Amino acid sequence: MFKKIAIFGVGLIGGSFALALKKAGVVQHVVGVGRTAATLARARELGIVDTITTSVAEAVQGAELVLVAAPVAQTETILATIALHLQPGTVVSDAGSTKSDVVTAARKVLGDKIAQFVPAHPIAGRELNGPDAALADLYVGKKVVLTPLPENAAADVERVAQAWQQCGALIHQLTPQDHDSVFASVSHLPHLLAYALVDDIAAKPHADVLFQYAASGFRDFTRIAGSSPEMWRDISLANQPALLNELDAYITQLTKMRALLAAGDGKSLEQIYANAQQARHAWMRAIEAAESPSKQGGD
Amino acid sequence: MFKKIAIFGVGLIGGSFALALKKAGVVQHVVGVGRTAATLARARELGIVDTITTSVAEAVQGAELVLVAAPVAQTETILATIALHLQPGTVVSDAGSTKSDVVTAARKVLGDKIAQFVPAHPIAGRELNGPDAALADLYVGKKVVLTPLPENAAADVERVAQAWQQCGALIHQLTPQDHDSVFASVSHLPHLLAYALVDDIAAKPHADVLFQYAASGFRDFTRIAGSSPEMWRDISLANQPALLNELDAYITQLTKMRALLAAGDGKSLEQIYANAQQARHAWMRAIEAAESPSKQGGD
Numbered sequence: 001m002f003k004k005i006a007i008f009g010v011g012l013i014g015g016s017f018a019l020a021l022k023k024a025g026v027v028q029h030v031v032g033v034g035r036t037a038a039t040l041a042r043a044r045e046l047g048i049v050d051t052i053t054t055s056v057a058e059a060v061q062g063a064e065l066v067l068v069a070a071p072v073a074q075t076e077t078i079l080a081t082i083a084l085h086l087q088p089g090t091v092v093s094d095a096g097s098t099k100s101d102v103v104t105a106a107r108k109v110l111g112d113k114i115a116q117f118v119p120a121h122p123i124a125g126r127e128l129n130g131p132d133a134a135l136a137d138l139y140v141g142k143k144v145v146l147t148p149l150p151e152n153a154a155a156d157v158e159r160v161a162q163a164w165q166q167c168g169a170l171i172h173q174l175t176p177q178d179h180d181s182v183f184a185s186v187s188h189l190p191h192l193l194a195y196a197l198v199d200d201i202a203a204k205p206h207a208d209v210l211f212q213y214a215a216s217g218f219r220d221f222t223r224i225a226g227s228s229p230e231m232w233r234d235i236s237l238a239n240q241p242a243l244l245n246e247l248d249a250y251i252t253q254l255t256k257m258r259a260l261l262a263a264g265d266g267k268s269l270e271q272i273y274a275n276a277q278q279a280r281h282a283w284m285r286a287i288e289a290a291e292s293p294s295k296q297g298g299d
Numbered sequence: 300m301f302k303k304i305a306i307f308g309v310g311l312i313g314g315s316f317a318l319a320l321k322k323a324g325v326v327q328h329v330v331g332v333g334r335t336a337a338t339l340a341r342a343r344e345l346g347i348v349d350t351i352t353t354s355v356a357e358a359v360q361g362a363e364l365v366l367v368a369a370p371v372a373q374t375e376t377i378l379a380t381i382a383l384h385l386q387p388g389t390v391v392s393d394a395g396s397t398k399s400d401v402v403t404a405a406r407k408v409l410g411d412k413i414a415q416f417v418p419a420h421p422i423a424g425r426e427l428n429g430p431d432a433a434l435a436d437l438y439v440g441k442k443v444v445l446t447p448l449p450e451n452a453a454a455d456v457e458r459v460a461q462a463w464q465q466c467g468a469l470i471h472q473l474t475p476q477d478h479d480s481v482f483a484s485v486s487h488l489p490h491l492l493a494y495a496l497v498d499d500i501a502a503k504p505h506a507d508v509l510f511q512y513a514a515s516g517f518r519d520f521t522r523i524a525g526s527s528p529e530m531w532r533d534i535s536l537a538n539q540p541a542l543l544n545e546l547d548a549y550i551t552q553l554t555k556m557r558a559l560l561a562a563g564d565g566k567s568l569e570q571i572y573a574n575a576q577q578a579r580h581a582w583m584r585a586i587e588a589a590e591s592p593s594k595q596g597g598d
Binding site (some may be wrong): 123143145172178182183185186187189190191192193194195196197198199200201202203204207209210211213214215217218219220221222223224225226227228229230232233234236237240243244247248249250251253254255257258261262264266269270272273274275276277279280281283284286287 | 422442444471477481482484485486488489490491492493494495496497498499500501502503506508509510512513514516517518519520521522523524525526527528529531532533535536539542543546547548549550552553554556557560561563565568569571572573574575576578579580582583585586
């Protein structure tokens, strides 16, 4: 049971965290902190938070857990203000999509309080934002990746893990570097590739004809190009080294396939297509097995 | 009303065409032709065709319309055998995903009967194949692109168009070259890109970890990498010149974006992301408007 939790940013991510903990009955008091009075008021109106404040000192005072769930570009500034008021006994966590940059920023502004910061990344989202988009069950069955620091006490990591488990999430752990490499590969690169294709097509003189014949395959391939440009600019820059590595590997792959296509080497092209098809089918089977009822076949 | 239609290949595409025409009550007799006796027998059992034969002469005799809907790699061979038996008054069409190569093959094997061939491409499909996958409403509201030849009589083009309209399809016309350029851009390139990404990831030593964290964005982006490797090998090779053009433009785009990312030029990256997001939103709005009831606002 948490007596007090402070949430910086009461939108989709922070708001859903608060609603889930309230629904689980494991928090007595949630205080919402933010820059926009109307957003804070709306969060209180919706029952996401119990009280609201613009005072960081007041918010952090006596909190067992502080979650920073504001836009990633604000993380360093928020941590710097938290550092001024942070007392022993309070654990701070975040919800950013990249972790190496957050750890660098946290070390810079938290100084010798760095042990109190446990970085985390909940893998969940919706296409909507703000307090009205928050859902108590957003994290049920979803992964939360913790990227603990060597300085963290095991009990503090466990405190963050337990809060997310109370939200219904599954806890994973990676180093910040491995986290960023993994998500550069399976999330950040695909976003860049989808944006690249749509921009490429939109820039052609006959773009209207092209879009006219685009069908369901194109729709699914480019769905993530409908995401927020500001958010993905920030993620791209925050994870620049890992994303450059993945992008270089992909350009190399395309250059290889271009040579096969130019040479009319259907056999080698088909081998790549078949490898991909098999890997994707195996992945889909694994996902479906993980999502099927765990009691299947037992009693 | 068609007295006799012959269909080469009674699977998803040819079978759905036959079922739709029968449902519309506009064909008296459909004969199915193919290489596999069991497939033909199944098509007759399902009521897709009235009679079946392995004799091309018998199938083509007296048919007003012949549809070649076998795998694309067989098109030239099938057209060559049809040519031997083709009488005036019969129009031949196809359903291939690429058109320049089909036209080249048709000119080669049909010779001075080329005027009787009207190339076409129905933009519809399912992930299933064979006669059991055929649906009478597969083409309802879907586009069929005709790519008529200068030699075609207007009445023959109209005969093919009317058959597809009876299936519920919307008729479009492009030149074979424009068709191939358009579909290289919005269909063939995205398939190659999705295969490339999944193969790239699957080849990494820590592929199992990567797939473990892949989520819904990755699932949608790579859905088309679950498609048939053989079919997409054939399409890639058949549309090689146009696909190389599109692939080169895309590699140029990625190389430009790589330079922006390496330089930390967030403003320019965001501009590309925002262009793409806006273009995709506009496209989705256009699709949704086209799919909404046409009587909206009327009575």
